[in-house]
Amino acid sequence: MATQQTRTLGRILIAPAVSLLFVWMIVPLAMTVYFSLQNYNLLSPDEQSFAGFDNFVYFLTDPSFIASLLNTLVLVGSVLAITIVLGIFVALLMNLPILGRNFVRLMVIAPFFIMPTVSALVWKNLLMHPVSGLFAWIATSLGLQPIDWFTDDPMLAIILIVSWQWLPFATLILLTALQSLDEEQKEAAEMDGAGPVSTFFYITLPHLARPITVVILIETIFLLTVFAEIFVTTGGGPGEQTTNIAFLIYSEALIQYDVGGASAGGLVAVVIANILAFFLVRIVGRNLEA
Amino acid sequence: MARQTTPVRYAVGTGAAWLVGFIIFFPILWMILTSFKTEVDAFATPPQFLFFHWTTENYGVVQGRSDYVLHAINSVITAGGSTVIAMLIAIPAAWAMAFAPSKRTKDTLLWMLSTKMMPPVGVLVPIYLIYRDFDLLDTRLGLVIVLCLGNLPIVIWMLFTYFKEIPKDILEAARMDGATILKELVFVLAPMAVPGIASTLLLNVILAWNEAFWTLNLSSSAAAPLTTFIASYSSPEGLFWAKLSAASTMAIAPILILGWFSQKQLVRGLTFGAVK
């Protein structure tokens, strides 16, 4: 169908989308690069000067940065582990013949559609409040000391909230993948004498390898920038215990008004994301051919 | 596993699945229940499960606050507006890539997807400064722009995949039947594309409604959608749980319902086709 006419038409039709996205990508990114090389603080905007790589050096050697990097790794790693392991389990469960499957699906999917600010506040107040929260009541009923989540283990609290939000995503993806597993493959395994556990490890899990990879990549890309939950519950604290990279950059920019430093940090985040994006785009690209 | 499910397996499976579903859904359920309690009941220990004094006073109070209504309208405008505009830009682009592809089409598409993978925090500073200098901070227009551009890659991607699924030979049949390109578009392509367009619209309205980075950073009061409004409850005065629950329930209810209809689209839209 692609004659010369349609090709030109095609270019015109794509032009707005391409140019808008291009501007959206390049202009702010270029500015970030520019600012990262400047000493620029919004509190004293007239004293802008060239800083070279000072910001980067400062940022990368700042103990806050190291701490936030660690926090980010812990956050992302834990959420990945929880969502994938539980996701496989829930997906397997939902793949069985059960009554009212649609309703169960609704219940499992729901957390993903809740605003992060709502989720965070509901968990913080209604569930995790050390006096009147539901968890506290469960603990005291079992004779245990209720956990003061946001004082004693704020990172764990954030991890739980974020995991809860992303579990549906992992579950849905893995469930979709499970349902594409050819029933006949499993029957062939059964004929070959495999029991349920062997079937899981030798047939099901390898089939899930690709979707798990996709889940890891996509979740990581989005988890790197967890923001709202931290903003609304801990504000990064106590101290810097729950500050991840995203929050660190935010606080540098809009709390300390250090534009230069924040920009340098922003670029670091972009670089990390780009590495992940490279792999994800390759997988998507391969699928596009097929 | 075994093809025949014994009644025992069926019952155990069903029970386990419902239990797990219930546990996952519980925080939301708890929130909805709390919205019907008085503030005293909401804060009471031990927690009241079902046999408390049910009241709708919280909903009245929250809705009576004019700023709640304002923020709800903001959410509708920013989420709806940004998605509609994104669709207007995306539909021609996706059509061109699906039906008049060139050698560069695939790379263009992948590049567009990659813009979505960029962490917003990386460009927070320049966007904030640009918005400040152009008086776009705390404006609905400003939010619409950001949300639109943020979701545009996903909108284009989803529309592209739906367009690709329209069988080529049905379009050829239309041509054999004497249809010009315009008639082919109007009478055959468009009706077949409507479900895909609706699905894309649905998922992206949800994503824009729930967006909680740009909305939190670029709006504060006048243009604040529900995300920012609810965030303001994070440092409250006095007893507020029941009201928070009521406000939250109203904020998420429409999305929960829409979300139910867009599960399949979720997989398609957010995995960028990496999982079939």
Next chain:
Amino acid sequence: MGSITLEHVKKSFGANDIIPDASLEITDGSFVVFVGPSGCGKTTLLRLIAGLEDVTGGKILIDGVDVTGVPPAKRGLSMVFQSYALYPHMSVRGNIAFGLKMAGVPKAEIDKKVEHAAGILNLTPYLERKPRELSGGQRQRVAIGRAIVREPKAFLFDEPLSNLDAALRVQMRLEVTHLQRELATTAVYVTHDQVEAMTMADKIVVLNAGRIEQYGSPLELYEHPVNQFVAGFIGSPKMNFIAGAAAKEAGAATIGIRPEHISVTRDGQGWEGTVNVAEHLGSDTFLYVDVPGIGMLTARGAGELGIHSKNKVRLLAEPQHIHRFDEAGRTIRA
């Protein structure tokens, strides 16, 4: 009315010459079948006639008018696709009427024509249904209805029966043939199934790697194939080809004999061999015989022969039915 002529038509995709040079004259009202193995270019040729692909060289004429650059919508042809390509969002009525609607025919006349076509194809009870509510055979008929209602200059069929089950296929074969005779419209029909070709066609075009090997009536192709390829393609089971000493004796590089032209006896004249596999269909018996010095031969006998695997048999090729081929595979005329 509906004659189609191809003059030195050429089609290339990049450096690939799918069809190097094809010339053909299809007379008005005839049923012509394009047949050949997968990838031989038969569908490509059909699509060139339809206008869905552009020719790289040569001309296509319909009723003497050059339509080479004309878009498909304006060629006055109808096509029945392999997948039927029905419009999923329209009812059966809507599907059949679409072409007429595009041509601007007034509604009352459209209804009349649609109902007439539906009547011929036994679709009247299904007129308001959507395609997804129909069976494969019914969808097939809707696709045909859509094609006939526009009274085109010619019908183009792209393997329309290949998605049907065996029994339905036989039934539809008869219906399509009958319909074409009734309407007396030219039909160009693509298939890879040589049984369909033999039973439906007035004339057959055998294609091989984009070349027209032979163009003639079914019987002509059967009795006088012009080369080894056509001889081996037409007829089932395949013709036996024998090279070597036996062929040299007959004065050819290869000789061919069809299974049905071999007389089978237990101990009469002819080559001696051992039966490898015997297929008993009741109506026929097919024997796959290992003949030392010649090779594996297929022989057919009418009825039940009472011969089984491991038996010894004698195969006599009826001399008047032996085909002789030279080194290039061309038939040597007597």
